[in-house]
Amino acid sequence: MTPRWCLLPWRLLGGSRLDREIRVGLCGCGVIGEGLVTALLQHADVITERVGAPVRLAAVADKDPARLDIVRAQDERIALVDDAFELAQRDDVDVVVELIGGVEVADRLVRAALGAKKHVVTANKALLAERGAALFALAEANGCDLYFEAAVAGAIPVIRVVRESLASDHILSVRGIINGTSNYILSSMANEGAAFADALKAAQEAGFAEADPTLDITGGDSGHKLAILAGLAFGARVLPGEIPTEGIEQVDPRDIQYARNFGYVIRPLAIAERLEGGALDLRVHPALVPEGDPLAHVDGALNAVAIQGEMVGPSFLSGLGAGAGPTATSVAGDIIDIAKNSLAGAPVRTWNFPSKNDQEIQEIADLSSRYYLRFSVRDDSGVLAALSGKLGDSGISIEQMVQHVDAGDEGTASIAMLTHHAREGDVRDSLHAVDATDLTTAPTHLIRIVE
Ligand code: HSE
Numbered sequence: 001m002t003p004r005w006c007l008l009p010w011r012l013l014g015g016s017r018l019d020r021e022i023r024v025g026l027c028g029c030g031v032i033g034e035g036l037v038t039a040l041l042q043h044a045d046v047i048t049e050r051v052g053a054p055v056r057l058a059a060v061a062d063k064d065p066a067r068l069d070i071v072r073a074q075d076e077r078i079a080l081v082d083d084a085f086e087l088a089q090r091d092d093v094d095v096v097v098e099l100i101g102g103v104e105v106a107d108r109l110v111r112a113a114l115g116a117k118k119h120v121v122t123a124n125k126a127l128l129a130e131r132g133a134a135l136f137a138l139a140e141a142n143g144c145d146l147y148f149e150a151a152v153a154g155a156i157p158v159i160r161v162v163r164e165s166l167a168s169d170h171i172l173s174v175r176g177i178i179n180g181t182s183n184y185i186l187s188s189m190a191n192e193g194a195a196f197a198d199a200l201k202a203a204q205e206a207g208f209a210e211a212d213p214t215l216d217i218t219g220g221d222s223g224h225k226l227a228i229l230a231g232l233a234f235g236a237r238v239l240p241g242e243i244p245t246e247g248i249e250q251v252d253p254r255d256i257q258y259a260r261n262f263g264y265v266i267r268p269l270a271i272a273e274r275l276e277g278g279a280l281d282l283r284v285h286p287a288l289v290p291e292g293d294p295l296a297h298v299d300g301a302l303n304a305v306a307i308q309g310e311m312v313g314p315s316f317l318s319g320l321g322a323g324a325g326p327t328a329t330s331v332a333g334d335i336i337d338i339a340k341n342s343l344a345g346a347p348v349r350t351w352n353f354p355s356k357n358d359q360e361i362q363e364i365a366d367l368s369s370r371y372y373l374r375f376s377v378r379d380d381s382g383v384l385a386a387l388s389g390k391l392g393d394s395g396i397s398i399e400q401m402v403q404h405v406d407a408g409d410e411g412t413a414s415i416a417m418l419t420h421h422a423r424e425g426d427v428r429d430s431l432h433a434v435d436a437t438d439l440t441t442a443p444t445h446l447i448r449i450v451e
Contacts, residue, residue, distance in 0.1 A: 245284040401416070
């Protein structure tokens with residue numbers, strides 16, 4: 001016979017959720033960590049109400065004593081340590097938040113925390129993109145949650161949407177602006193005529209950029225995030241190195257101006273799409289987006305993700321993708337989810353992060369796209385005819401074109417054109433041939449058009 005006490009709800013036994021608290025240990029108190037301290041301390045009443053139990057910041061680890069002093073000034077009851085690994089083992093911590101970044105040390109830290117049966121929240125896209133499969137397996141084996149909403153697109157809850165809300169649908173494509181720093185730089189260049197370096201500095205000062213902003217401007221950060229999204233949306237285990245990736249550093253103010261004249265805006269895009277034959281089209285690069293496209297209106301540090309599903313149709317999510325407040329809010333949301341899971345006695349809502357890639361990824365040379373091309377040419381008779389003849393020989397058809405004599409540089413001109421659809425390998429071969437002649441005075445610039 002079932003013992004009678006099993007049938008009694010906890011509250012009838014005199015217990016209440018408020019008998020328990022969830023204790024958080026934060027590792028890494030940089031820009032996002034500081035934001036999380038603020039969220040957990042200043043929004044404690046709202047969080048307690050929504051969880052049904054207090055969520056207390058019990059400990060913070062950082063190597064920089066000055067950062068710990070800032071935490072101490074806000075609440076002197078928080079334990080402060082300089083060793084994140086010590087924090088990950090503490091008995092008074094239930095959830096470890098990893099905000100130290102990087103891959104190697106973060107990997108060991110998350111493993112240590114899971115090994116000590118702590119739930120983990122991380123915002124570390126590089127770590128999950130590179131090591132996610134092993135870490136999720138370890139979390140499951142230890143009966144722990146591993147949450148990561150803040151790893152992709154800051155405040156936008158795209159992980160939950162793809163993993164839960166759209167879980168029944170076949171995702172056809174995910175396209176987005178998922179690096180706030182590069183979008184901020186391109187927007188500042190376009191809207192205020194800012195120089196690249198000044199816009200990057202402003203993005204760093206606003207706390208959008210990675211510790212090493214190279215990852216932002218070369219597309220590496222978007223590649224990490226796209227690898228995670230492709231895993232969620234398509235069950236594809238893709239390593240960031242397998243994603244064709246270009247950054248925004250080659251975008252010249254002239255490209256922004258020409259694009260505008262053609263009716264386009266240049267945005268830093270990340271694309272994952274299931275092609276008709278079943279292969280995946282994965283890529284990160286700046287792209288010309290038509291002015292009427294919703295992505296063209298995503299300005300500054302805003303991120304956006306457009307998802308197309310077989311049954312759900314198009315969805316569009318937009319919000320701040322970088323910065324302390326938005327990212328810390330996502331981290332806090334994960335802590336709250338874990339707290340609720342724990343209190344309900346239902347932890348380990350992990351998912352099967354694909355451990356091997358058995359899916360075909362389209363070679364970028366086989367991409368069919370329209371292209372923006374900017375040639376630097378000699379301003380001589382016959383140059384334009386020779387140029388268009390060479391493109392025509394490769395089956396590349398010009399849709400629109402404009403030529404300007406370069407100011408202050410007599411004898412040279414810029415030709416900007418948009419092509420009809422063409423195979424990228426053919427376009428690249430043709431440009432290679434053109435640039436090998438004396439028609440051009442500098443390497444030709446190519447940007448893909450995305451519609
Ligand atoms: N450096 C990142 C960005 C932060 O600019 O989007 C959020 O991942």
